[in-house]
Amino acid sequence: xxxxxxxxxxxxxxxxxxxxxxxxxxxxxxLVKANAKFVGVTQDDASNMMALxxxxxxxxxxxxxxxxxxxxxxxxxxxQDAANAxxxxxxxxxxxxxxxxxxxxxxxxxxxxxxxxxxxxxxxGLPFDPMAMMQPPQPVQQPIPMPAAxxxxxxxxxR
Numbered sequence: 001x002x003x004x005x006x007x008x009x010x011x012x013x014x015x016x017x018x019x020x021x022x023x024x025x026x027x028x029x030x031l032v033k034a035n036a037k038f039v040g041v042t043q044d045d046a047s048n049m050m051a052l053x054x055x056x057x058x059x060x061x062x063x064x065x066x067x068x069x070x071x072x073x074x075x076x077x078x079x080q081d082a083a084n085a086x087x088x089x090x091x092x093x094x095x096x097x098x099x100x101x102x103x104x105x106x107x108x109x110x111x112x113x114x115x116x117x118x119x120x121x122x123x124x125g126l127p128f129d130p131m132a133m134m135q136p137p138q139p140v141q142q143p144i145p146m147p148a149a150x151x152x153x154x155x156x157x158x159r
Contacts, residue, residue: 007046
């Protein structure tokens, strides 16, 4: 009986909205807005999970202080050099996300919009494959430095 009632509800394209979810951390306020709705669900779709997934339209806007992204979580680094390397790595990751368009820097805040429509995920309107995030990072290939050329003594010429 519950499934029949849920199927009937889905046919009427329900929408779930979070107008504002926020909290204040030491680095500043975090704000999230989200909505999800079903669009064009038929009675046949209501009993087919794969069909329902294609009928979901969802967005989530997130704004948080950039300083929060720089916060060290977990165990503290062993040395100051390790801590500095960690901060530098985070700065590079954030810069890369901004450069690629997946995040927007507005003053001290970082903002992004996640969306799911028709089975596709986008971040700030750009296609995004969440499975790519599950793959281990590839090591950065550093060029092998070539030794400086040393002057050679002239070779004797046989006569």
